[in-house]
Amino acid sequence: MLGGGGREHALAWKLAQSPRLGKLHAVPGNPGIAEHALCHAIDLTDHDAVIALCDEERIDLVVIGPEAPLVDGLADTLRGSGISVFGPSQAAAQLEGSKGFTKDLCARAGIPTAAYLRTASRDEALSALGRFGLPVVIKADGLAAGKGVVIAETTDDARAAIADMFGGQFGGQFGGAGAEVVIEEFMTGEEASFFALTDGATIVPFGSAQDHKRVGDGDSGPNTGGMGAYSPARVLTPDLESEVLTRIIAPTVQAMADAGMAYSGVLYAGLMLTAEGPRLIEYNCRFGDPECQVLMLRLESDLIEVLSAVADSWLAAIAPPVFSPQPALTVVMAANGYPGTPQKGGMIAGLADAERDGAKVFHAGTLRDDQGVLRASGGRVLAVSVCAPSVRAARDAAYRAVDAIDFPQGFCRRDIGWREIAREAE
Numbered sequence: 183m184l185g186g187g188g189r190e191h192a193l194a195w196k197l198a199q200s201p202r203l204g205k206l207h208a209v210p211g212n213p214g215i216a217e218h219a220l221c222h223a224i225d226l227t228d229h230d231a232v233i234a235l236c237d238e239e240r241i242d243l244v245v246i247g248p249e250a251p252l253v254d255g256l257a258d259t260l261r262g263s264g265i266s267v268f269g270p271s272q273a274a275a276q277l278e279g280s281k282g283f284t285k286d287l288c289a290r291a292g293i294p295t296a297a298y299l300r301t302a303s304r305d306e307a308l309s310a311l312g313r314f315g316l317p318v319v320i321k322a323d324g325l326a327a328g329k330g331v332v333i334a335e336t337t338d339d340a341r342a343a344i345a346d347m348f349g350g351q352f353g354g355q356f357g358g359a360g361a362e363v364v365i366e367e368f369m370t371g372e373e374a375s376f377f378a379l380t381d382g383a384t385i386v387p388f389g390s391a392q393d394h395k396r397v398g399d400g401d402s403g404p405n406t407g408g409m410g411a412y413s414p415a416r417v418l419t420p421d422l423e424s425e426v427l428t429r430i431i432a433p434t435v436q437a438m439a440d441a442g443m444a445y446s447g448v449l450y451a452g453l454m455l456t457a458e459g460p461r462l463i464e465y466n467c468r469f470g471d472p473e474c475q476v477l478m479l480r481l482e483s484d485l486i487e488v489l490s491a492v493a494d495s496w497l498a499a500i501a502p503p504v505f506s507p508q509p510a511l512t513v514v515m516a517a518n519g520y521p522g523t524p525q526k527g528g529m530i531a532g533l534a535d536a537e538r539d540g541a542k543v544f545h546a547g548t549l550r551d552d553q554g555v556l557r558a559s560g561g562r563v564l565a566v567s568v569c570a571p572s573v574r575a576a577r578d579a580a581y582r583a584v585d586a587i588d589f590p591q592g593f594c595r596r597d598i599g600w601r602e603i604a605r606e607a608e
């Protein structure tokens with residue numbers, strides 16, 4: 183298991199339930215993952231060190247959690263050494279790593295998405311603005327940790343965003359962000375996330391979710407990696423889901439195979455449910471965080487079998503994954519200051535109390551200090567997760583668990599699930 187956030191704790195927790203598991207190792211892991219795995223302090227950019235660990239421990243399957251090592255080609259390096267990997271190749275991970283790549287692929291394959299212009303020229307970007315109306319969406323190409331998207335309400339804001347992106351504000355870290363921009367038509371509708379597993383040929387739906395991206399109650403304040411989520415996304419009805427599979431996911435997998443970069447792993451489609459039907463906002467090449475936490479709570483199938491079948495291309499041979507019909511909901515507890523500069527070191531206690539009534543607390547940015555005290559070490563710190571007969575019941579139980587946790591330097595949103603709970607009440 184590679185990674186050390188809440189998503190990876192959820193995956194490790196589920197992998198640990200598999201009767202097929204020999205021994206679970208994690209790089210770098212976190213204190214929650216350490217309950218299920220032996221954690222190794224290895225830098226994921228050091229591919230040789232990761233391979234050496236796999237050889238030493240005779241690892242049968244490597245599960246890559248985050249996008250950065252995928253975009254960095256770690257799956258290719260591992261496969262090159264004969265190791266089975268869950269996660270796409272560097273070429274295939276362009277679906278997340280390059281917005282322009284994905285938009286061009288959608289255009290070629292006729293996949294419904296926002297109209298766009300991809301350009302490396304600041305002048306072309308500026309002069310094209312008039313074609314898009316307002317608001318208009320400006321995106322830096324490349325991974326920008328969620329910060330490369332600006333929804334401009336005025337032409338002045340749009341011009342400023344373009345200037346920033348070409349000025350290199352988002353450039354550098356991953357080598358490409360800022361060198362190109364994508365300008366997009368603004369789509370309206372409700373957002374939902376859909377997950378599909380594929381080994382490059384067979385495609386298997388793997389659940390849906392909705393998350394809460396803004397930091398504050400009532401969807402206020404700046405964007406974050408996600409302050410909470412629930413699964414399933416009931417707005418994505420079975421009819422819409424099959425439309426997404428046939429019009430968006432299947433043509434993508436086919437186009438990737440045709441281009442000689444077959445996609446193997448989880449394809450996470452961010453969708454806008456517009457009046458004209460579902461349209462693709464973007465792809466991610468890994469599970470969502472915290473969407474993965476709610477998917478894993480609902481998953482009843484053996485995760486090792488499922489991920490191995492993807493990694494070794496026998497997805498057609500396994501029974502389709504089964505999820506509990508009950509919804510799951512997760513509330514993220516973040517360190518004060520997030521998503522700006524989160525306070526590090528805040529003490530955390532009460533997790534056993536929080537889990538007493540069936541909640542599961544996944545660790546994200548936590549560490550144990552020399553005295554064994556659990557402390558905050560990142561922006562998003564915990565994901566307090568519950569599976570229950572209704573979203574309202576899951577929310578109530580999740581907040582009871584949140585209230586049992588002693589984390590004075592942390593906060594959470596108090597309205598996770600509001601949209602779905604309002605629908606349940608209809």
Ligand code: AMP
Pocket residue numbers: 296319328331366367368369370373452463464
């Ligand atoms: P992304 O980083 O591409 O996921 O974009 C972040 C967020 O910006 C999405 O979750 C949407 O809320 C919003 N967004 C991105 N592209 C569009 C678009 N073309 N129309 C409307 N909203 C968008």
Ligand code: GLY
Pocket residue numbers: 393407408466469470471472473
């Ligand atoms: N929660 C959104 C993401 O993982 O990208």
